[in-house]
Amino acid sequence: MSFPWAAHYTPKAPLMKWIDERLPLPRLVYNSIGAGYPVPRNLNYMWNFGVLSGLALVIQIVSGIIMAMHYAANDLVAFGTVEHVMRDVNSGWLIRYAHANGASFFFIVVYLHIFRGLFYGSYKAPREMVWLLGLVIYLLMMATAFMGYVLPWGQMSYWGAKVITGLFGAIPVVGEPIQTWLLGGFAPGNAALNRFFSLHYLLPFVIAGVIILHIWALHIPGSNNPTGVDVKGPQDTVPFHPYYTAKDGFGAGVFLILFSILLFFAPNFLGHPDNYIEANPLSTPAHIVPEWYFWPFYAILRAFTFDFFFVPAKLLGVLAMFAAILLLFFLPWLDNSPVRSGKFRPVFKQFFIVLCIDVLILGWCGGAPATAGYVMISQIAAAYYFAHFLIILPLIAMFEKPLPLPNSITEAVLAKHNLQGEEPAAVPAE
Template identity: 65%
Template sequence: MSKMEHHGTYTPTSGIGKWIDARMPLPRLMYDSFVAYPVPRNLNYAYTFGGILTLMLVAQILTGVVLAMHYVSSTELAFGAVESIMRDVNSGWLLRYMHANGASFFFIAVYLHIFRGMYYGSYKAPRELLWILGCIIYLLMMATGFMGYVLPWGQMSYWGAQVITGFFTAFPLVGEWIQQFLLGGYAVGEPTLNRFFSLHYLLPFMIAGVVVLHVWALHVTGQTNPTGIEVKSKTDTVAFTPYATIKDAFAMMVFFLVFAYFIFYIPNYLGHPDNYTEANPLVTPAHIVPEWYFLPFYAILRAITFNIGPIDSKLGGVLAMFGSIAVLFVMPWLDTSKVRSAVYRPWYKLFFWIFVANAILLGWLGSKPAEGVYTTLAQIGTAYYFAFFLIILPLLGLIEKPRRMPNSITEAVLEKNGAQQVAGTAAASPETRG
């Protein structure tokens, strides 16, 4: 069977439980989705980031709602309001640091989640819509993160908004209208701050709605696994609880320990020092950069320093930046290989890890001045980024010879366990020790 079909096993035991189940079977839905739901038995820790992201979203919404109670969306009062939250509100410093660092850790988890999906082929049929919904969540996260970065009304907040909204002026005819619509005027000011605050408050709830659709699509098509082989029998699966939940809980604890270290010991490490100075339209920072999670795309934007036919460099850079995100949406149709997982695709595995290293390099280049060798390296990195999707993925499916795949998930697990036992026996034998 291609889908992990299963029948609900929930049986209410109390009278109230039976009454609720007959009218609104929410407990049955929760039980069937998060207790008895069958998952592949070979899931590893790379599959725990979905749960981590859900928890991070809840934390961001809760801390954001409380912070909004004390924030003032006024250009004259916003910077002071943030400082007041830090100093005068009970545990305000903790809420602010949780929310600010939470954005960064949210993006860390989502990037690892995306890379995992790319490595194990989670975007391939029949999960194309699942992947597209994930890309929509990512887009909404980027919009939410950008607007939230403006709210403290520091120097980098102000000038980041000025530069990024200025990108839209590169589009002929409608560019200036789009910029004025976003700003609420002709420059970053009070209307801009009000709009961004409203949207920053609204978008996380939209993300939560798309997450529900994302989980729904996942439960319809079933979870992928490191082999990329579909579930074929009940022996290929285990119940979500306790097997997957214990693994998810452990990964969450490790992730949140690192998160807590940043909150309590280095809370400003991922921020920019210029943003602790109140916004001043008359003083331009020496080097304007967005938050670190936007830096790879910022490097791609600045890598286009030449005209492409009738397209000037400014428009070319903006198109390249938006294109670097749009190409993710069509990835399921660019990959022509019939093998899903990189475990059995040696050449794809090599090019994938080069892609990961290239993305990190682009992030570093995005933090550097757009001059000299930095621009050259950014152009090389941008070329490989698009070549990976538009050239390498389509060609590899035609010429790559994959490794032998097991017939089922159970066979893959037994082969792995057998190999580990053989290795353990060999290590413990007198011949290998002597």
């Protein structure tokens, strides 16, 4: 623990003392999410999304384990077993819809978590490792979600697997052997379904393990805050419990309400109707698209329509799609501004808004048909995406004049409430 003023766990009951001496689990919990972990006193509700991501993962693991009890990873019966869960298993429809829509909510809170980190500079020193581990979690989520999308073995499942694994075929020399190795054959079938099911079941537990590392890395420097100013002393912090457990509890309540509304009133809103048609290798859907949370990267993939010298357009699209994610790993070194929070960076704030709009445009294009108009918009939006991180962000760090920073978190909190370090005036009695 890097905060010397943090409270320390001292068991009083004989049983808890005996347990703590042999397995200091109560001490670990107390120092991780209890009163022994001081956090900045000015965290807003944008800091709820980390806990909500953990809640979404728990929903996915629990519902996924129940689904696995009734699912058969065989291309002859996979589609039927999903229908069996929906129609014959007690509350099976609820479990299946919770799992399908839980994936979407998981990505929603993770995207909000990432963009909060982008705005408040949570990727800057000394939290680079927290950011890098978070991106590893995101990559594992993408792999898990793709494999899960294949398991219902509907039309979009089959053709999505064929298209996405076909991207590896664009890699020179080793591409086609890698594609064959991934599928266990030359086309999606029983071998691919077994492999994807096994990995889809395993990877959430790997994600949980990386999340533990993510939290561990966070506890070393402590949480960032909306001002980006380092903690100066105990006056800048409050215990995590009960202050932020209550705040996170409220956020979890809002999350579950919104999740329940989608689950009970519009369970298929974020899905694709073609996935309720059993996979048919002889019938290609008119419009093959991945799940909505992959649309921005799918738009970048489709933005390359012409060869560049001897490099095929397909390979360029694949490289650009992966580069769009890998680029974020270098963000702590691309943005050299000494100021963390976007609240005090007026130029950065404007370009951050443009970036958010750009990503939304990419998502819109990724879910649209690959017509000339959408492809042209994708090309412009993809060019800006890379320019933002590789050109605009370093230039902003060099030439921007930040606003004055508060001397401490406490000063910022008191100024926000017009106290300026003084006691509020007493209200005269009537």
